[in-house]
Amino acid sequence: MTPPVAPAVAADAFGLGTFAASGRTFVGLLRDDLVFDTRPVLGPDATIRSLLADWDAAIDALAEASPSLTDGVAPDALEVLPPVQPVGQILCAGANYRVHVEQIVQSTLRNAGDPRSDEELRAYALQAVERQAQSDPFMFIGLPSAVSGAHDDVVLWTPGDQHDWELELGVVLKADAHRISPDEAFDHIAGYVMSNDITVRDVMARTNVPLTDFVTSKNRPTYFPTGPVILPARFVPDYRRLKITLKVNGTTMQDEMVADIIHGVEACVSYAAQSTRLSAGDMILTGSPAGNAGKHGNRWLRPGDVMEASITGLGTQVTRCVAPPQ
Structure with missing residues (x-):
């Protein structure tokens, strides 16, 4: 019997973002398409940036407390901010996906009026893919x-x-x-x-x-x-x-x-x-x-x-x- 394939993301997974409601910004935990306020666990002043200083401990604490968080709301009911505030570098x-590089090379050359056939352009594009794979990012x-x-x-x-x-x-x-x-x-x-x-x-x-x-x-x-x-x-x-x-x-x-x-x-x-x-x-x-x-x-x-x-x-x-x- 073929063993079952593990899910791409763990069953108990959650995401963390920065949200705002009634003029107050807070770290929200996204689980099952609902956002849960983490202030009862992390305190009123926690931010994603502050959590990064001891990220693994913060995730441990939230993983333990996650089942007890209630009153989740849909993201549409909140202001959804970029997760990290302020944004870093x-x-x-x-040009870092094989099929994407192939497609973008072909479409760019075709849009520029390259007269080669589709087969010739595709062969040229595949060469570009291999050159990219052999180089640094x-x-x-x-x-x-x-x-x-x-x-x-x-x-x-x-x-x-x-x-x-x-x-x-x-x-x-x-x-x-x-x-x-x-x-x-x-x-x-x-x-x-x-x-x-x-x-x-x-x-x-x-x-x-x-x-x-x-x-x-x-x-x-x-x-x-x-x-x-x-x-x-x-x-x-x-x-x-x-x-x-x-x-x-x-x-x-x-x-x-x-x-x-x-x-x-x-x-x-x-x-x-x-x-x-x-x-x-x-x-x-x-x-x-x-x-x-x-x-x-x-x-x-x-x-x-x-x-x-x-x-x-x-x-x-x-x-x-x-x-x-x-």
Whole structure:
């Protein structure tokens, strides 16, 4: 008899986020799609950032007290803030899922008028995937000012018309990290978080310099909807078994297992820590899987679109796209 497959997330798992009600901010525990106030356990002044100082002890205390927490409310009844306040440093991995790299190379070349056949473009794209797998992770810097909450509107700022989605699995650190190995990475990770790396494709390339403009294309306000919660790492036996799903107006655009990742979580954290000194509360995003707008006939985001995003065990983001203010 085939042994049963263990769940991707532990049955007693819960997430922790930052919520507000009646003008008061508090750490909320998300379980069974309800948010429970942790102030009776942690005290009135606890924040996610303060919990990071002794994260494992805080999770132990909440795991023991979780069954006794009552009067949970739906996240929609609360203001859902980014989990960590204030937001720390953000480092982002790009071109880090095999099928995504294949699709983005093909769509970029096709949109630029490349005359090669679909078969030739796919062969070229597969070569790009293998080159990426043989190299170090590619990472760029995100700006904390671009982070917004899991229910906040996404402003489709101009210049640029080709607004795209990139739902990503990230991690939040619980301890400082510098020049650590991949094997040491999990000693520094508090848990997993999701963030949607909104990207404006038609302003990434600058005509006057041969460089990518990551500030204009990825770092404008509301371009990193993040949360609603951090899922403690202890509840996830294998992050590669998590599933990333994003829908636009109810139509599924991204639906991929993290197993398609090229450089895993531990490799991304270690690589980032080789170049910079990471701190508790910093967030490392590990790249987006297949299914961006280029794969869907250049179906770019428009005002009025609603994105519903989820990753196994990490709750749900619901964000509405709006036009920029006049």
